[in-house]
Amino acid sequence: MSELRFVRLGFGDDAVEYLEAWEKQREVHAARYADEIPDTCLLLEHPPVYTAGRRTEDSERPLDGTPVVDVDRGGKITWHGPGQLVGYPILKLPRPVDVVAHVRRLEEALIRTAADFGVATTRVEGRSGVWVLGDPVEERPALGGLSLDFDPRLTDGEFDPRLNGPEYAPSNAGQRREDRKLAQIGIRVAKGVTMHGFSMNVNPDNTWFDKIVPCGIRDAGVTSLSYELGHDLTVAEVLPVVEHHLRNVLEQAEPKPRDIEAEAAIRAAADAKSAAGVKSEAVAEFTAMAKSDAVAKSDAGADAVGQPARA
Secondary structure, eight states, X not given: OOOEEEEEEEOGGGOOOHHHHHHHHHHHHHXXXXXXXXEEEEEEOOSSEEEEOTTOOGGGSOTTOOOEEEOSSSSOEEEEOTTEEEEEEEOBOOSSOOHHHHHHHHHHHHHHHHHHTTOOOEEXXXXXXXXXXXXXXXXXXXXXXXXXXXXXXXXXXXXXXGGSOGGGOGGGHHHHTOOEEEEEEEEEEETTEEEEEEEEESSOOGGGGGXXXXXXXXXXXXXXXXXXXXXXXXXXXXXXXHHHHHHHHHHHOOOOOOOHHHHHHHHHHHHHHHHTTOOOHHXXXXXXXXXXXXXXXXXXXXXXXXXXXXO
16 A cells, blocks of 8 residues: 555644544545545544444434534444544545455554553454453343343343343443443545545543443443543553554555455355255354444445445
């Protein structure tokens, strides 16, 4: 990949309003598409704001009418604000764009960043982003005095954690020792150029997430580097480390277009084996991969997966 340029737009008292940053993304996107500038990553903090991707459902939005900015990225609803490092990598990729590979590269850079600060993170099958894994279910503390075998979030499709007290709040996932998301990813690809990107929780007030169903996930929560480390960490400290790993991962990558015919052939072979009752590790592995890839594509928005792009 070509050289990656970083632009620090604003942090702290100079945090950038979301709509202003969105317009800046459009300007940079147009310039990158026209080959007027190199691949560029905008880095910044936002004042508090909720943003909703295209798949967001009404039942996942704030109950109190707090305003939400509906955006043209994939994924669902999330929060941005102080203490969270936001990155918008605007990159030209070969078409048809391999969206999954792009999401995986962003995840890898953030996983390496967390590791540099002593926080072990990973990917979770079927869920994009970067996660801190929780304890095994049988080792987690009971909720409200009840065994986790009776966790209503797992059995009641209409259970709403926003209405059921702090023991179910996304911000308290660490106390429950559950899987918890450290970094969110939601992108858009239009004309072969990416927009939007990632947000990494450094030291935010995670109770902002309690007003929503973050990323539409009801049985997990959110965390931050500061929470996991047990001491405060600032965005200024994390910023150069994120830049280092983004540069290493993205510049050293050799993006290739999606091989649609090969994907179709592999899928057809797996379907044929499944239909014939053939159980194999290859079929199981492909099924798991397809599930994770589908989530990554949905978090990339419709433009990236072959539907018409929106202006």
